[in-house]
Amino acid sequence: MSARKLNILFTTWDGGGNIPPAAEAVTRLVARGHAVRVIADETVRGVIERTGASFTPWREAPHRPDADPDNDPLKDWLVEGPMGSIERVRDVLMTGGALAFARDTAAELDRGDYDLVVSSEMLLGCMLAAEARGVTLALLMANVSMLPIPGIPPMGPGLTPAVTDAERILHAEITEGARAMFNAGLPALNAARAAFGLHPLADMMDQMRIAARKMIATSAAFDYPAAELPDGLAYIGPMAGTPVTEAGWTSPFDPQDVRPLILVSFSTTYQAQQAPIANVIDAIGRTSARGLVTLGPAISADAFDDVPANIRLVAHAPHDAVMREAALVITHGGHGTVIRALTHGAPLICLPMGRDQNDNAARVDWHGAGIRLDAAAAPDAIEAAIRRVFAEPGFRAQARRLRDSLVRDIAASPFVAEIEELGALPRPRFDLQPAA
DSSP, X not given: OOSSOOEEEEEOOOXXXXXXXXXXXXXXXXXXXXXXXXXXXXXXXXXXXXXXXXXXXXXXXXXXXXXXXXXXXXXXXXXXXXXXXXXXXXXXXXXXXXXXXHHHHHHHHHXXXXXXEEEETTXXXXXXXHHHHTOEEEEEESSSOSSOOTTSOXXXXXXXXXXXXXXXXXXXXXXXXXXXHHHTTHHHHHHHHHHTTOOOOSSTTHHHHTSSEEEEOSOTTTSOOOSOOXXXXXXXXXXXXXXXXXXXXXXXXXXXXXXXXXEEEXXXXXXXXXXXXXXXXXXHHTSSSEEEEEOTTTOOGGGOOSOOTTEEEESOOOHHHHHTTOSEEEEOOOHHHHHHHHHTTOOEEEOOOSTTHHHHHHHXXXXXXXXXXXTTOOHHHHHHHHHHHHHOTHHHHHHHXXXXXXXXXXXXXXXXXXXXXXXXXXXXXXXXXXXX
8 A cells, every 4th residue: 555545537548559558557656555536438437436446427528429420529540641640639638628627627627636647648728627637747658659759760651760860860850750740739729728728739749747746657678769758758667457347258169279379469449450351251260270350349350251261350359368379460550559469478469450550560670570561462462471570580589589678678667666656646737938
């Protein structure tokens, strides 16, 4: 138990892969005896309440009332390219929805005596509400950092570290272009700040920089090497404990079947992933391996015809149990799936479809722990990648090398200690300089 019980407000949103690390973080805080209330989409109420935390749904803020893709306010599968996806997140969650998120967060802060706010890095409105109410703020980044880090390429396009001067110039240009793209949302953000009596910002990222801690929920061993970390930014290891929803598991294959097992896992939220999954099914069907395809709540098995005999389609499967046996994981490249596969030493084939997936897939490829393909890769290309991973032991060797670092970082995570240290600080004074 902690020496002092903290009253913590945790704000997040249902982006699929960001919920398991949020639930794990909340679980750890509750286990330490802290009182945690989570504001999130109604779709994750069950997951949050099983952690022992209290739950409040978003009311004014953009949110998902249910799992129907038509009711997802983001709908980022309708846009093309990584920048289109990020612009959609900016306009719906980060800046366009800032005032509504701020109102919901401020209303809860006014109802309770909170010691600090822990927020998703996407929810700028929650951050400005904490600023306006003078409550200590921490950010939990569910994957690689959106904030620029010297030596690490900008997030979005799936770049690898610059080696030549030409690459360094290109990365600087992309960074500046991304800054301009984010700052296109500044008018909406500053209007929300004005509604709460706060001065305008010159850069959208300054709203994140007010946080006393910015915690990256991945491992430095998985990320690219950083030249240095900005003040207040730290790796806390993946939030990858056993999912609170995990149940028992019975394999659909004969227990005596010794063929190598391939796990296929794409997004838990809808990203129009039927075509990539169909191509993966076709490719695995040409091999002698077993294929277990987990579809999640977004896709029905009825979407796939003539499934080969060596493949089983299931709605859900406990990934820890399956990955202990898997010889290969084929995925969209979401951070949670990638990290969980690597914690079991399983190599990957990644077909990124947007969000953070290009960047995770690039890191898998850069570390030599798997292969990155285009989301539209044909069955022939996927089959060739499968055969290559099985034929070249270096992929599994590199995945196991990462496994050792990841398991160590998960066990030694300073997350709870960081939160408890923040809870002992006096109320913050926010003194960012007004925009020129």
